[in-house]
Amino acid sequence: MQDIMRIGDLPKAVGQSVTVRGWVMTTRSSGKIGFLVLRDGTGYLQAVLPKAELPESVWESFKQLTQEASVAVTGAARADARAPGGVELTLTGLELLGPSLDFPITPKEHGTTFLFEHRHLWLRSRRQVAVMRVRHEAIQAMRDFFYQRGFVLVDTPLLTGAIGESAGNLFETDYFDLGKAYLAQTGQLYLEAAAAALGKVYCFGPTFRAEKSKTRRHLTEFWMVEPEVAWYDSQDNMRLQEDFVSHVVGRCLDRRKEDLKELERDTAPLERVTPPFHRISYTDALKKLEGLGASVEWGKDIGGDEETMLANSFEKPVLVYNYPKKAKAFYMKENPADPRTVLNNDCLAPEGYGEIIGGSQREDDHDRLLARIRQERLPEDAYGWYLDLRKYGTFVHSGFGLGVERTVAWICGMPHVREAIAFPRQMHRLRP
């Protein structure tokens, strides 16, 4: 009876005869010796077939193997420097479990259109496997961070009435007798309610934006992690962000080194991601941009190109704070020191990745919030419950939202967010 093992556990089985099941990545043969590289999700394994030492039937099966066929192989595990992974298997048995004819993704180049049309199969490639592992690690690190700090996970609704940030296009759907429902683009407002119950809370889930944006930074469905903390002001909020981001990046560096190597990620810029981050006010950022030869009119949001320029002038993430009130959402707290601005901040990742976090201290004054809602011509009755939070024991509180795909793309050093999620949703892509 053979032990059935996962490739990742093979270093512990050197000297033993084992069976491994997986998918064929490539086969090579030089007539009297054959090689077979296998993947099972825990690693890659090279199996060697010396023709002279094998039953004829095993050699015949080997010759018929094709890319991505599923197989069970049996052999002696052996340490060998020539094998990727350091351990290889000298085969004594080979069983074809599932044939695979004309696998579309060959070991040569492909265009992104073709690859995304075959995303369900592309996911099996080394690079994509590495990305998914880094994503998994980053998400686990996020959850652990909050768990360790006493945050409570609160799941916010994905189907909502007309509420949320003022701008942005929402996906809508019919909702029984209540008219239209909209897919959530943030859980923040609900989290503010939960923060008054539980103190430190966060939500983690998909969010939807029906914007017709076709850029390397946008998806129509993406994942966002949003903490909200009672009694935190904007300064506390920024400290939380730099601790959070540093923790996530550090964990990936620590535990997903192999995957980052597979992705050929230069980790030096990531090693520098430690608190404190740089801090610069919006107004000073404009001055700095002026010096770099780009001028932005005060009151306008900082555009993508300028944002990149700004972020690139720092060697680690930068927190840009106190944006003009008129460029920002209604719920952000007015800056008492300069009422033209609000107590918010963005976190810009270096290396051209730009905004990964948007956060703010929330307006906790009932009348001021109501005035802002009216100013923005938002449906007042829909915000009744939100205003209640300021009516019954209002409290200083702050929070932020971090874009998971943007963060993963940055950590992996990928040019586009769409590779940072298994099945990206974009304007022109709804399948697979």
Place this chain on the structure above:
RNA sequence: UCCCGAGUAGCUCAGCUGGUAGAGCAGCCGGCUGUUAACCGGCGGGUCGCAGGUUCGAGUCCUGCCUCGGGAGCCA
């Protein structure tokens, strides 16, 4: 929605000022005892995105449409 760019073999692409379709890889056949996207030889493979126009003749020029990519706006 706007501004650029691209659609040619299963895939990645070449195809000049218009002259009747080409390479690499993949596939199939054969060879090779340590390969790392193995290598060497051979074979098959096309509605040139769609529709119309100019022309003796269109992959190539013109018009319209479709699809995709990049960017802008908006944001994470």
